[in-house]
Amino acid sequence: MVVAMGMMAQPAFAQTQAAPKADAGEIIVTAQKRAENVQNVPLAVTVLGSGQLAAAGVRQFQDLGAVSPSLTIRPAEHPVNANVSLRGVGTFAFGIGVEPSVAVMVDEVPLAFQARAFTDLPDVERIEVLRGPQSTLYGKAASAGLINIITRNPTSELKVRANATLTADNEYGANFSVSGPISPTLGYVVSGAYSKWKGNVTNLFNGQKLNGRESGNMRAKLRWEPTSDASITLSLNYMNGNTNVGRPIVYQAAGALFRGGAGVTIATALPGVTAGADNQNVSINYTSRTKYQGGGGNIRGEFQLGDHSLVTITSYDKFRLDDYFDSDETAQSAAAYTNVQIGTFKSTLFTQEVRLLSDGSKPFRYTLGAYYANVDFERPFYRGPAFSLANWNATSKSSQIAAFVQSDWNFLPNATLTTGGRIQNESIGYTFHDIQNGSARFSGTAQDTAATYRASLRYEFTPRVNAFLTYSTGYKGQTYDLTTGFNSGRANAGPIKPETSRDIEFGVRSQLFDRKVTLNVTYFDTTYKNLQAQTIETIDNVQNFRLTNVGKLGTHGVEVDAGYRPSSNFNFNSSFALLDAKYLSFPAAQCFAGQTAAQGCFVGTPSSQNLTGTRAVQAPAFKTSITAEYTPQIKDGLRGLAQVNLQHQSSVYYAARDPQTFQKAYSIVNLNLGLRAEDKRWEVTGFVNNLFDKQYYPSLINNNGSWGGAMTTQAILPRDFRRYAGIRASLNF
Template identity: 35%
Template sequence: MGNQGRIHVFLKSSLIVSISALAFAQAAQAQEAPEQGLEEIIVTAQKREQNMQDVAVAVTALSGEALTNRNVATVGDLPRLAPSLTLTQGNVPTNNSINLRGIGTVSFSTAIEPSVAVIVDDVPLLQQAQAFSGLSDIARIEVLRGPQGTLFGKNASAGAINIVSKGASDVFTGAVTGTATTDDQYRVDASLAGPLGESAGFRINGFYNDRKGYIRNLQDGSRLNNDKSYGVRGRLELKPAEGLKLDVTASHTVSESDGFARTYRAVPAGAAVFGTPVAASIVGVTPGEDNFNVRLDHPLFNKSRQTTVSGRATLDLGFADLVSVTSYQDWKFRFEEDFDYTISNVLGIPGGIVANSSYAATQFTQEVRLVSPTKSAFSYVVGLFYADGKTDRSFARGPSGPVVANWTSRSQTQSYAAFAQATYDLADTTHLDVGARLNHEEISVRFLNNAPNANPPANNATCLSLCTGADKDTVVTWKTSLRQDLSDQVMVYASFARGYKGQGFDISTGFKPSRAANPVRPETSDAYEAGIKSRFFDNKVQLNLSAFWSNFRDFQAQSGVVLPDNTIELTLNNVGRVRTRGFELELSARPIPTLTIDSALSFTDTRIMSFPGAQCYSGQTTGCVDLDGAGPSTVKGQDLAGKRLPNAPRLKFNVGGTYDILLPSLPFDGFVQADVAYQSAVNFDLLSNPLTVQKGYAVVNGSIGIDQNDRGGLRVALFVNNLFDKRYATNISVAPGGSVGLLHQALDRNSRRYFGIRARYEF
């Protein structure tokens, strides 16, 4: 089926869901509820509270209720509901990549920032891996597409995910939610909020989650890819004086698992890892896209601990609000991995190759901004920002080829920024937005090689003991947009943004003096966007459409590069030029008070425009050419110009509907919810290996349940994930040290069908 055909399927699916649900509603509805349209959605996409329909940004806003109803428990579940958003899943969270419009960053270095920033309650996370610790008691998640660096900083070159937790309450309220599933997950969420006198309020929430693993280790019968986690968050809101508000939040989460095991997708005859046959390691294992079994002789382990404390003060100056946000975060993570994924003594080492690593990251941030009222012809946000982040890492791995890895490192980043964004009404219906950010950054690295007897290539020696480096950079980014109100509820806009992602040191095995002296260059982009935001039919239909075109220069990507002496080095490098373009459509409707429909579609064309001399993929023949031009060579390369970026589907869409069944004679109402999400084929390899392709797939989810009529009360839902048990991988890669065609895959928990029950009591 071609892309045009899939778009037709999406449109037909939306129409069928709408007509079918409407017909069912008209037949089953016992009592007509009062007329009610779509609710107004308030977002903080521009550092102030605004109606989403008035913001010249492509943004998807998901309420806490929608996240719960759609079974979204982690950031990794968001791609099902947000257009242009994908997740590339690594063997550990530090190798995960959140991608928007085909743009993301996969890097082994702790000093390279992601292309998509994650902000939690106005606090930017230092490491993107911190975002995968689970979600609880969330008020709203905003997915902002396109460069957001003017207001959110230098690590938002492709977009940002803004997570807002629930706040205190003027009345005493609480809730308890329990979830149990057929794949052995048991989870409890609880929250309590209320006033503390006339000038204070509080909120406290916690969760506990225990999910058994879904990958079976046939060697010892254990279940891998489990999740045992818990967390607590406390919030205190004070109004000590007229016009002054204080908000203090502290949270702590812990997540532990028996690793994230990859399974064999393909094992050619005679396949080997570092020269050792894998035949003994696949006894009882049937490689393929539905393989959930492994055979490992070493346990896997991941553990994450995260503590964040933040304070927000807002002072009403009359002409504007003065806002101060101070935060400190502490994140620790460690993992242990069976690197060779066999039960053999690879390279003659008893037990084979084992890798283990630990991270310790801290960051202090301070932001001060002046926010004017919005109801004037001229409004503005002006601010200053400071951040000091440090990440310590240790890494040890047995021999893999000729190199032994055993090192420690520290990376540090200090950022100073001044930013401003203003809106001026050229006329009653014409608005001009202009913003700019001046960012100065100082970076440093300290790398200690604890394996001085390693045998690196003689012409490209690693650090023999200690390597240090430092650099700094100053840049101005900016954004401008023009908005035109065609009516009270229809707005069109056009915008341009200069995106930027800072330079960084490639801290990984093989670090050497040349890396310390020459950090990876900054990534820059020019982004053009035009769109329409609209509501029709008495607020019952919302249609938002955006078209975008972005050109990236010095795109940062992890791969191999060919050095001047015709040797290949696996490293983080600057791909020459990358382009992403396409459009996104979001349609929501509430044709009757008991029926809500949400749908989204994205078409993305992401291409490498220039990347000569890239490494050939394993086993490549076509397009892999001699680079020195002097005849046969042992080192070859390819030109990746025209190839797509990894994990960038051309087409994604989701359609969902919720129908409330009114039962006036009973103490509760009923509801039915269903949604389908589809994405087209992707290649997970930057080098375009044809073996690492995941075909297009669709996943159907649904739920049915009861909800008490009065405010709060009990809500019970029976739900199913992946109704038709569709298998799909969230990453496919060539096994490290493996023969041509020996493939690993990452299988997400949601790539299998499971059923569950969720009960929530609210008072």
């Protein structure tokens, strides 16, 4: 998708890998690990530029779903439990060893934890969202798709960028980027960002604002080109931040009693709080929060070997997140009702990738590569002292080695056949120390070898119109369900089997009317087998709920990306996704709290529901993002700026069939008005996000169990739950 048709791909300080020259209006991507015009890539790719992100009010990773309709990001009480899904497919599990379905990479380097991404976006050049299975080139963590964040590279002359944002509801932030040459062979870029927002939830217990965040990050790159055929880039990064959260009760049945306690009504347990759709108050006596820090780096080498290019990427990353949660979520001080959760997530990741690329200008071209990764996780966890007791420490290790190949063959003047394959071997291991239950200890190891492949036929009808047909397979690795309740039965059952998928896509890419119109259409049909999800499983004649292989999920639909740029003054971009994602086989799912037999809950020990044929969670049937920009000339050297962004999403369930987690359709409008220099050296913009003050919830939680079975629904509020205004200024010279 070319959502930033007027954005030129910025050249790096120098590129040893031969890349096509970008004409005006063309976007260069690396979705296939080779620099290519996005219109010629036989994949469903969304490309987001910095201007598009600003118009939609996107400043953090979790906001990306607003501008990529096939992407949905559901927040949680802390980032590790948040979920990222593409085309209705994501990983709804909390275990430390469970692979995500959507991989996140920064400059082609993977992140061990999706939570590592949930902060301010770094010094972004562009973001590529690859929809559908990407396992052949990107491995087992990309079974549903990939988000690749590309940061700016060193430049051949001094460049300075700076941005600042201030809002009327106490958010402020700034970022900068400075790049240029140190010598004829050495270039640099240094960037940093800081932001803080108090939040939009009030804790009546102490007057503290919640649902806020504070984050800072620094990045630096040094690029050395000893010869015209070689370059080495050293990249370093560091991040530090914190979040807090309050989950207001937006609906509660009359007479609800906290944990069924006599007289412990909402007025007693949460003094001053009134449940309702507009409620932005909580009353908790322990601040639910996280603090995190992490850092790492990578060394990228690019070497020209005759008509081939050799690329090597070595990376190391370390991340820690400490989480604290008021699990009773009340102001109660009585020992029988006071409960907290305290834990830590630690990850260490090392990767090494080597790939050889042939001359991209020849009729037959190929990419050969090898990849190695080693990742360690650790999770100590405590919950108590009053109820739902847990105290354990788990570790998870994974080591994988893979080889991949992809070739493009122009076997006819206008026809290209793309084929690729990947084979990988993975070893996993775990330890689980259950301190709560007799200090029981468990451990285990497993390994698996798997192959994935892809084939695509692309035909170019004209230089600006082409169509493709692609068949690909996906793979998500085996894992252990390392969460509360892990026991000898789960240990003896062994690892959860890998999840596999097959995907068929048909797409048309076109630029019409002297390239003033871009129209891209993709049809997709994907089936996932051995779907990894929470279900009922019988182990040692005991039925329990755990992450396991539940059956099948199917998702198919149409994605349309359209852009219209009649002149340099006007730019219109739109995209929408029609999605039908259903469980094709899910016979024994957990009933939601309060579910009756009439609602499909089969009474038993334990009770269950059959979700076969049910729409997948977090999978809206329709979603769209539309942006219009008008930049009229006011006088020589000065232009006005008017941007309107519309986001619409149809209804969605956050838990299958649960009416308490049903979010009805909603639309959000953002408005930007400002001035900019003709040469874009500076810009000042006033903005209003959620112009018409429409309320919606990106996450709803059924919490009946904490209130004696009485219907109680909590929400995590979005950044734009209420209309807010601000000013944004930027310098670029």
